[in-house]
Amino acid sequence: MSDFTVQIFQLRGSSYHIGVDTGEEMRATSILHMLGSITKQEIDLPEMKSIYSSFAPHLLDELEGLAEGFGISSHKAAALFSGYDVPKTEAMGCSSLLTKDYYVRNYDFSPDLYDGVFSLVQPEQAFASAGYNLQLLGRHDGVNERGLVAGLHFVSHDGYRKGVSPWTAIRMVLDTCSSLEEAVTLLKQIPHSACYNFSLGDRNGKMAEVEASPEKVTVRYGESFLSCVNHFQDEQMKRKNRPSIAGSLERNIHLLSFKKNLSHQQTFHHFKDIESPVFFTDYENLFGTLHTFSYSYHDSRILTTIAGSKQVLDVNLQDWVNGYDIPVKNLIGYIE
Template sequence: MLSNFEVDIIQLRTTPYKIGYNLGKYLKDKTLLTVFSNLTKPEINMNHLHDVFSWVSPNLLEELQGLSEGLQLPYKKVAAMFSGYDVPKLTNMGCSTFVDHQYYVRNYDFSPEIYDGLLLLLSSKNVLASCGYSLQVIGRHDGVNESGLAIGLHFVNNEEYQEGIAAWTSVRMVLDTCTCTEEAIDLLKEIPHAACYNFSLGDSYGSYAAVEVSPEKVLVRRESSFISCVNHFQNPDMKKKNRANIEGSLNRNEYIYSLKSQNLSMKEAFHKFSDKNSPLFFTDYDNLFGTLHTFAYSFEEKTLTTDVAQGNKDLTINFEEWVKGTNIKESKLNGHIQVFG
């Protein structure tokens, strides 16, 4: 049977502290608080957190302070729950991305039980404005910033897990501070990563890449006409870090490669990902592998298009106009997911 599935859209144009405060007020009575309280450690090394955040994204420290005030919870507790620093190993998640010089399009696959259900459009001082789906509130699954840099995460393995920055917080740091693919690559080479992930990247200058990261090393993968990015490493020097069973990831990769020869428009590519009958769309939500949203960005038109699983209507946002001050009217995305039992 199908169950209603909703994502809230929140638009904020204010200081990092007030962004955190407003999100804290929004979260105060949500079950998401219990979810992340159960998933995260009671406390983390605050000195290590501050060392990394102060260097890369001091705005996120202010946002965490605002979250603390909005939630009326101790700052140390909020930092452990939402910073994405030293997060315990999470179960596998899936993501598939196609990116070339024209557009970026991807699916995010996981469980609705561990999903913020928030699309955030933020504009604040000293950082780049961005739009993306939140993970652990301050992190992002994927998104784009005002410079036209798009990025998304792809889980690979957590066997080499160490204390460090979660991939979703890395995505947010890139969106806040980087204007192009090359700057993002440089930053991803410097961040202390907690686990093995791919990052798919594309920008308005026509540059795109996949960055394969582990706590041990970071390598960049480039191809001449486009990049397919899924849930396994493809660089020969990184393949030994893949999980034993990557058949599903290999199949998705093969299908994405088949799309290139079709010369699809962004809208056509978007629906190759979001259509419920697509080889890239999954409904195994009970086993943490169901498609939750599709996200795309046109580097040429400076518009983003998105929808949630089996949504009623794609939402297209002229992000350039939003950055200039024009808010969108929509406050929710509505779709459906398959539930059993």
């Protein structure tokens, strides 16, 4: 058993200064070494800037801030944090359940390749949001001040190419989109690097799974209930699934049979329960649950926790956007 900690950052101001503050907070950690082991030494910086300028130009300012905060060059920061032209990573698992009232999700992977950061950010040039960092700039999942929630789900590397990582795509969605329709439109435009599902819900009770590959993007909408796991379900996209998707199919069957009348809090506790069919402990093989994230649209309530933790972070996002910081600095859990 080993301790497992996630830091909580609360950052407001210009995107540049949010980057500086993040870099300074993380400077004493091993994240540069970790990200350096899975990213390229250099990327095509003009190409990346051209694409990001089209979708979320403020993130370029945050990248400059990260470079300043870590005391590294802009070129190095772009390769480490931008999420552009990232080499293939091992498969990760994720399960999400969406209703008209709430969104609940588990993220499954290895603690060795995990930022260990949950950020609440309020940039001057974008919507405020809260979510778990990936490559610092990106997000595994999160929600913004307009009540738009999003998460990523790995499917396959079929057709893999140079492009925008799904975690940076999530950040772009949270920062710039105010509704499900806007998020779907953006995800149809982004040049995706691999095959991923994106689970999306908004405060109007709308929900969708965007099935995105480098060549094609399709959308599967839900009416009152939607599950999202690690395989494509659209007939046009199924050929891009991995050869073995038995685990993903089993999780989907469980989610589809889930009691539809449970509350946000009840569903959240089911997902975070170590005995749950959607909670996994195979950390050595890159398939252990690291965090549970959820959001209730009606009361702007985030409930989230990490593996093995007795703490539940309970945040009213609208209160935070209005200037009320939370007193919690980190979440403490453990990995078996």
